[in-house]
Amino acid sequence: MTDRESPPRAKRRGREAMRQAIRQAMLDELVEHGYGDVSIEGVALRAGAAKTSVYRYWPTKEDLVIDALEHVLPSPEGHESAGRIREDFRAAARMMARSLAEQAGDVLMTLVGERRRHPAVAEAIMERLIRPRQRAMLELLRQAAARGEITAGSASAIPVLVGSGLLLQHFMHHGTAPDDEQIDEYIDQAVMPLLARPESSGPPA
Amino acid sequence: MTDRESPPRAKRRGREAMRQAIRQAMLDELVEHGYGDVSIEGVALRAGAAKTSVYRYWPTKEDLVIDALEHVLPSPEGHESAGRIREDFRAAARMMARSLAEQAGDVLMTLVGERRRHPAVAEAIMERLIRPRQRAMLELLRQAAARGEITAGSASAIPVLVGSGLLLQHFMHHGTAPDDEQIDEYIDQAVMPLLARPESSGPPA
Known part of the structure; x- marks a missing residue:
């Protein structure tokens, strides 16, 4: 310029x-x-x-x-690890829930609902908004594996999909995002049990 | 008459x-x-x-x-247990995936997308279509607990929500229902690990 x-x-x-x-x-x-x-x-x-x-x-x-x-969703880059995967997931889920509750949830659901009539915008949302955020969560799992908190095998797409699936489904079912207590329940009862600790895969001490 | x-x-x-x-x-x-x-x-x-x-x-x-x-979704009553919870969940998920893929998925997403504008129909769907089917899945878990396949504590809403959440999210992300192989992956990697076997909670033999 x-x-x-x-x-x-x-x-x-x-x-x-x-x-x-x-x-x-x-x-x-x-x-x-x-x-x-x-x-x-x-x-x-x-x-x-x-x-x-x-x-x-x-x-x-x-x-x-x-x-x-993009301007109302939490940035996929803002995820500095707290050094404990449970805290990382809690923080990310709370940020996403707040964004969904404010307006992003209604917007996303509206677009999902018109996917058949307007497929291009739904695909662009997956590619440009959803996948980068899923990759950011996977990266947090990889860091947890690198520091020995979970096994390398636990750093897979599945725990990420379980967490985001519960969040989305909650919004679909209730028309609101889960509160902090409900988020903790999802994480502790559905996501954390999918992550194996390295020691548990070894022989008993 | x-x-x-x-x-x-x-x-x-x-x-x-x-x-x-x-x-x-x-x-x-x-x-x-x-x-x-x-x-x-x-x-x-x-x-x-x-x-x-x-x-x-x-x-x-x-x-x-x-x-x-109601006429295109699998009946919530049709779930005769095969005597093994993994097979029960596979059968139920496949039936639901088929129904979603045919047309129910597009219909449900369309309604979810209009929830803000038409909340009554979204709530009726939850109450009259979704919850009865979730209760049927929970009943399968309770039967599995009763026959000693899983712990009583495992027969909770969480594994049901994880399974249905993954199914819904898959449809939202891809515009299609998961195929049989993908369903097995979801069940084996996300749902089954949430179910504890009774013996594992007892003292080592």
């Missing part, structure tokens, strides 16, 4: 605020009307932005949906 | 065929348009039936959706 094109700081802040308003308008419209019935026109109107502003940053409706969801 | 009202056998068969055509039309319309946009008029038209015929059997749209789904 040249100096000439670079907007003053205040204006740049204004642009990011406008982009954020557009993202939020997309999520609100999506839950209200469903993906198929959301129009960029409606999103722009709700955000108080020009339609051309929307298209400048997001060439397609799908791009805007994915980007808006 | 008096003799006068009782229709001849042929006509009764015709009526059940008509009812079945209406149920199927509802499921097809639902996946095509979403719950909010399905009209009884559209369902009747698709089934080649009169609108009044629909209302005669199902006073509301919700009644028809629940009844139609």
Whole structure:
């Protein structure tokens, strides 16, 4: 960007605020009307932005949906290990539950519900939003295996899928995310029993 | 019903065929348009039936959706135990996967996706379709505990939720139900490890 094109700081802040308003308008419209019935026109109107502003940053409706969801889901990179896998999973599950409860759950369910009619956006969500977060959880398991907390064989996709499956199913069944106590129950009763400690696979001491 | 009202056998068969055509039309319309946009008029038209015929059997749209789904999901009563819990769970999961793959999965996801806009039908599905099937699975676990295959403590809701959560999540992620091999993997790697054998909780022999 040249100096000439670079907007003053205040204006740049204004642009990011406008982009954020557009993202939020997309999520609100999506839950209200469903993906198929959301129009960029409606999103722009709700955000108080020009339609051309929307298209400048997001060439397609799908791009805007994915980007808006990316901004409300916990980052797949934020998972610094606490050094104990149970605490790592609790922290990650709580962050995800909070995000689902706020709005991401309704948005995801709305999109899942329209998968047959709009398969591309459902696939993009898997590829660009779900899989990176599953890989981040698997990486936490690998670190736990590397420091000798669990066996290498326990660092598989299954405990990750069990945890996320319970979270998703809870949201589907109840229309709300599990609270902290329920999350602990899922982790302690369903995820932790799937992780073997290295010593337990050895001969008795 | 008096003799006068009782229709001849042929006509009764015709009526059940008509009812079945209406149920199927509802499921097809639902996946095509979403719950909010399905009209009884559209369902009747698709089934080649009169609108009044629909209302005669199902006073509301919700009644028809629940009844139609009930007819395509595996019965919660059909679960005769094979005497081994792993085989019981495999059989139940395969039946459910087949039903999801055929059409029930798309229907359920469509309804889940509209939960915020139509909460009553989502709650009716939980109460009248999902919970009875979860109770049937729990009953299989209780029978396994009663015959000494697993501990009484293992006969809890958690293994049932893990199994159904993986099935649902698989459908959400892939848009298809898991195949038999994938089902076995889920059961052997995620469900069975949650079930304790009675002897393992006793003192070493």
